[in-house]
Amino acid sequence: MVKQSDQVCVVKGWQEGPVIDESTLKDDLTRHFYYTLGRDKVGESQHYLYHALALTIRDRLVARCRETNQQIKQEKRRKTAYLSLEFLMGRALGNAVLNLDLDEQVSSALQEYCTTIETIEDAEHDAGLGNGGLGRLAACFLDSCASLALPVIGYGLRYEYGMFNQSIKDGNQIEQPDNWLREGHPWELSAPEHAKRVKFGGYVQSYTDKFGREHRQWMGSQDVLAVPYDVPVPGYKNNIVNTLRLWKSEATDEFNLTEFNAGSYSEAVAQKNLAEQITMVLYPNDSSENGKELRLRQQYFLSSASIQDVVDQWLSQHGESFSDFADFHAFQLNDTHPSIAVAELMRILIDDYELDWNDAWQITTKTMAYTNHTLLPEALEKWSVSLFSKLLPRILEIVYEINARFLAQVAQQWPGDVEKQRALSLIEEGDEPQIRMAYLAIVGSYSVNGVAALHTELLKAGLFKEFYALWPDKFNNKTNGVTPRRWLAHCNPVLSELIGEKIGHDWVKNFSKISDLRRFYDDKSFHEQWQNAKRENKQRLVDLVKARCDIDFDVSMMFDVQVKRIHEYKRQLLNILHVIHLYDRIRRGDTQGLVPRCVLLGGKAAPGYYMAKKIIKLINNVAEVINKDPQAAPYLRVAFLPNYNVTAMEVICPATDLSEQVSTAGKEASGTGNMKFMMNGALTIGTLDGANIEIRDAVGADNFFLFGAQAHEIDDIKSRYNPEHLISQNSDLKNVMQLLESGHFNLFEPCLFDDITNAIKSPHDPWLVAHDFESYVAAQKEVDKAYADRTYWTQMSILNTAASGLFSSDRTISQYSEDIWHLEPLNISETDLTTAKS
Numbered sequence: 001m002v003k004q005s006d007q008v009c010v011v012k013g014w015q016e017g018p019v020i021d022e023s024t025l026k027d028d029l030t031r032h033f034y035y036t037l038g039r040d041k042v043g044e045s046q047h048y049l050y051h052a053l054a055l056t057i058r059d060r061l062v063a064r065c066r067e068t069n070q071q072i073k074q075e076k077r078r079k080t081a082y083l084s085l086e087f088l089m090g091r092a093l094g095n096a097v098l099n100l101d102l103d104e105q106v107s108s109a110l111q112e113y114c115t116t117i118e119t120i121e122d123a124e125h126d127a128g129l130g131n132g133g134l135g136r137l138a139a140c141f142l143d144s145c146a147s148l149a150l151p152v153i154g155y156g157l158r159y160e161y162g163m164f165n166q167s168i169k170d171g172n173q174i175e176q177p178d179n180w181l182r183e184g185h186p187w188e189l190s191a192p193e194h195a196k197r198v199k200f201g202g203y204v205q206s207y208t209d210k211f212g213r214e215h216r217q218w219m220g221s222q223d224v225l226a227v228p229y230d231v232p233v234p235g236y237k238n239n240i241v242n243t244l245r246l247w248k249s250e251a252t253d254e255f256n257l258t259e260f261n262a263g264s265y266s267e268a269v270a271q272k273n274l275a276e277q278i279t280m281v282l283y284p285n286d287s288s289e290n291g292k293e294l295r296l297r298q299q300y301f302l303s304s305a306s307i308q309d310v311v312d313q314w315l316s317q318h319g320e321s322f323s324d325f326a327d328f329h330a331f332q333l334n335d336t337h338p339s340i341a342v343a344e345l346m347r348i349l350i351d352d353y354e355l356d357w358n359d360a361w362q363i364t365t366k367t368m369a370y371t372n373h374t375l376l377p378e379a380l381e382k383w384s385v386s387l388f389s390k391l392l393p394r395i396l397e398i399v400y401e402i403n404a405r406f407l408a409q410v411a412q413q414w415p416g417d418v419e420k421q422r423a424l425s426l427i428e429e430g431d432e433p434q435i436r437m438a439y440l441a442i443v444g445s446y447s448v449n450g451v452a453a454l455h456t457e458l459l460k461a462g463l464f465k466e467f468y469a470l471w472p473d474k475f476n477n478k479t480n481g482v483t484p485r486r487w488l489a490h491c492n493p494v495l496s497e498l499i500g501e502k503i504g505h506d507w508v509k510n511f512s513k514i515s516d517l518r519r520f521y522d523d524k525s526f527h528e529q530w531q532n533a534k535r536e537n538k539q540r541l542v543d544l545v546k547a548r549c550d551i552d553f554d555v556s557m558m559f560d561v562q563v564k565r566i567h568e569y570k571r572q573l574l575n576i577l578h579v580i581h582l583y584d585r586i587r588r589g590d591t592q593g594l595v596p597r598c599v600l601l602g603g604k605a606a607p608g609y610y611m612a613k614k615i616i617k618l619i620n621n622v623a624e625v626i627n628k629d630p631q632a633a634p635y636l637r638v639a640f641l642p643n644y645n646v647t648a649m650e651v652i653c654p655a656t657d658l659s660e661q662v663s664t665a666g667k668e669a670s671g672t673g674n675m676k677f678m679m680n681g682a683l684t685i686g687t688l689d690g691a692n693i694e695i696r697d698a699v700g701a702d703n704f705f706l707f708g709a710q711a712h713e714i715d716d717i718k719s720r721y722n723p724e725h726l727i728s729q730n731s732d733l734k735n736v737m738q739l740l741e742s743g744h745f746n747l748f749e750p751c752l753f754d755d756i757t758n759a760i761k762s763p764h765d766p767w768l769v770a771h772d773f774e775s776y777v778a779a780q781k782e783v784d785k786a787y788a789d790r791t792y793w794t795q796m797s798i799l800n801t802a803a804s805g806l807f808s809s810d811r812t813i814s815q816y817s818e819d820i821w822h823l824e825p826l827n828i829s830e831t832d833l834t835t836a837k838s
């Protein structure tokens with residue numbers, strides 16, 4: 001040890017920077033395996049070997065992470081904190097190996113253990129700290145931020161239980177807890193020295209300081225400790241390693257002590273449980289809220305701990321003046337979930353650092369930026385004032401004050417318009433007054449963005465119309481993207497190699513280069529290579545479907561796939577109606593022009609979502625009947641893949657021919673699965689919704705199968721909607737409904753699908769399933785025609801990949817940085833990492 005100052009001792013060799021000697025990966029692996037983990041045999045699951053390899057790679061990540069943080073600190077860089085209740089990271093190993101360029105070293109090290117990275121990878125649990133699109137987007141964004149060398153730190157919650165594991169029993173979804181930490185999480189490093197206290201409950205009182213100034217003070221709270229666990233986020237071959245800081249809730253020590261001394265041992269332990277409950281489990285609702293108190297606790301816990309963390313770092317570097325805090329920080333709120341951060345930053349600045357209201361508001365509204373991800377009203381959060389007052393009394397006062405000042409502004413803009421005030425108020429009146437959290441986010445932010453062009457336009461014209469009138473410049477669009485590292489380079493090595501041979505490997509870093517593939521549009525031998533790659537990927541999926549569903553898919557058939565959360569607006573129902581229609585045609589011998597298909601569906605339903613669960617049951621029952629019918633076998637096979645997750649998608653999207661993106665227009669904010677499929681050369685059948693519109697524009701209308709009502713037509717259609725009439729007029733739909741209503745798919749379970757058939761026939765069906773059926777079937781016929789011409793299909797497939805450059809999250813993040821965050825890239829050279837040996 002080298003004594004540096006009175007307080008700080010730095011380990012010798014580290015005082016000038018980290019030492020990296022990568023020739024020792026093999027030795028490190030052995031050391032971790034034998035000594036850190038104390039093993040000498042590779043077990044059947046290869047778990048310990050995976051663990052040792054993860055630790056070996058983590059060593060390399062830690063070194064780079066330290067260097068990254070040092071540069072941010074030393075150069076006083078402006079940085080962004082990305083606040084999200086969800087980060088759906090999936091597995092880390094393969095991604096780290098790719099981004100650190102360790103492929104060869106790892107392969108050769110593993111040879112000594114007679115195994116491969118592919119085998120080892122299977123021992124890693126998915127980090128399923130998210131529900132679906134929103135959480136996975138956050139994960140893609142982190143990869144892009146690090147790969148673009150931008151100083152961005154992710155803040156989230158370290159749920160003990162992530163997204164539940166789904167199994168299927170008798171066609172029904174069964175939920176099992178995902179105890180993903182059971183075997184340890186080797187990637188994380190805890191930092192208890194940076195723990196924060198988060199207040200809940202108590203009351204507010206006034207006091208006057210020695211200068212006679214009035215203050216408000218949050219007293220008598222039951223504090224919970226937020227302990228950070230840092231997960232490294234490597235950039236692609238650039239030596240940058242950013243941090244995802246996940247908070248775990250723990251009981252404070254002294255709390256237990258006082259209770260214990262008072263003789264209330266059991267009460268003390270119960271309180272401890274209460275504190276630990278906060279990060280116990282991820283709420284499994286995607287695009288809908290359940291309004292539970294614990295969920296509000298989670299939201300405040302994340303917001304408070306994260307803002308305290310940023311403020312503490314500021315204080316240690318800049319002292320107690322906050323005058324230029326906003327020049328150095330942006331907070332990006334991932335959806336409405338963490339919008340309470342607006343009030344929390346105000347509270348900290350005013351109560352803890354005694355800024356006056358106006359200064360604090362200036363800082364807050366110059367640092368907060370809000371991303372909206374949905375137009376669905378059930379996903380726009382509201383919290384009752386009474387709950388707020390019980391749980392977060394000081395925050396409620398601040399929200400009231402923000403509202404009062406905001407409504408004064410509204411009154412100025414629209415004098416005498418009481419209705420406007422009522423409509424825009426952060427507090428919704430009624431028997432049980434509610435706080436409109438999205439409004440709090442808009443009022444408190446300098447930027448408000450939607451996630452696809454149509455979505456942003458609909459926000460401006462509908463949901464947030466008045467806010468747009470008030471502050472047009474706040475509103476902007478940032479169309480989503482996905483990382484080409486995980487979603488092409490890592491998950492589709494065969495295609496990636498082929499692409500690399502033709503256009504070089506630079507596309508992984510600079511994804512706009514992918515458009516160079518267009519040059520091979522007419523190249524016959526390239527077509528063959530392209531088809532071979534797809535076939536190889538299809539075989540991987542065939543094996544997965546066989547293993548998980550015991551259903552035989554066939555690589556010579558078209559792979560038609562819809563995987564995503566199960567939700568009525570996403571219309572898995574429409575898809576299964578088409579499957580029933582195909583089955584009906586086969587039974588009638590009407591097989592002219594029918595292209596043999598394997599239809600795959602997958603996704604989780606929120607445990608309390610009745611209709612979504614019914615839809616899963618329907619899919620499984622239909623699959624069972626069709627797969628058993630020898631007449632159908634040459635033409636049609638159907639499977640529902642249980643437990644769809646990030647890792648499953650890594651096998652699915654490279655193997656897909658046809659991507660189903662069939663939401664009711666105006667309901668899917670963006671979609672991101674659509675982009676992963678496109679990158680991997682699938683063609684899309686879809687509505688003009690979310691990013692589908694931009695996908696179609698990019699690849700050209702001829703290379704996209706369009707159907708369905710458009711967003712601007714929906715209201716009119718609804719006003720005169722008569723599905724029973726549509727059914728009577730369309731013999732295909734009539735046959736499908738007859739099969740369903742006759743109990744063909746539920747022979748021993750009478751009335752099982754009545755709720756579904758009734759929903760389709762209801763004139764109030766908001767999803768317009770019957771309306772879009774006809775054009776959907778017509779578009780599917782076009783798909784068959786196109787698929788039958790192998791050259792034509794291959795050309796369209798190549799064009800899809802070639803046109804996917806726009807949908808890289810690198811493009812999205814560059815735009816966030818350019819327009820909202822204003823960050824400068826870091827630069828860490830190889831010498832920065834290897835100097836400093838002393």
Ligand code: H53
Binds near residue numbers: 134
């Ligand atoms: O966010 C995705 C979008 C997708 C949208 C999804 C989403 C959630 O997964 C959860 C809550 C929410 O408000 C929105 O449904 O359309 O692609 C990422 O932006």
